[in-house]
Amino acid sequence: MSAKGKGGRAKKSGKSTSKSAKAGLQFPVGRIGRYLKKGRYAKRVGAGAPVYMAAVLEYLCAEILELAGNAARDHKKTRIIPRHIQLAVRNDEELSKFLGGVTIASGGVMPNVHSVLLPKKSKSKKMSQLQQQQQQGPQWPFAVSFRPKGDPRAS
Template sequence: MVGRGKVLSSAQKATRSSKPRLQFPVGRISRFLKVGKHAQRVGAGDPVYLAAEVLELVGNAARDNTKTRIVPRHTQSAMRNDDELTKLLGAVTIANGGVMPNIHKKTGAKDES
């Protein structure tokens, strides 16, 4: 006991996101990888790597748009522009992510002939 009946709290456990100094939730990514039918077993470093990879791509997308803050639109564009993430997270919906621009071949620019 210290002071007026207060107990010193022991050192708090460092989260898996705080150890590699990531802002993305490593625990949530790990849980979703385990629940999903991606693999029978998920290693300890897999969700950390995936979170770091996603954070890097999203940060690059934000920087390409000359923004300093990451918004869901940057997450959506980074995921849909990367082939591997699109394959892994193709059915995932990002809230407030918008849609990717797509121009169909028939309605595109007309040839001048």
């Protein structure tokens, strides 16, 4: 048996790998971990906590950006503006509940017209024209009265 061996440690490669890359995330795991420690939310912060939090934040951003992109495409725009984010968040039930107390700057308000103010829907054009003609009576080119001469209503 030889005492010569690797000693359990792998050789350090020239390039370091970030925690975000190891976790397969875009959001900065190291920075979130630093903020958790600096914020004094707890005496100690586990190694998995910043990874999990970065994953949750990345998922929320991806969800909001996808819905905002759909809203921008609906308005025939290629750039997402705060209005599109507002429409995306408020039209989604869960996101609206989650971000209920949040004000999005330059987001505007949700379009809402009270149903009483909307015009009444008609069945079809022909039906509505027939109903108008029945209410107005026949259209004669001259006035004709078929009432007896002694009738007080005769004009």
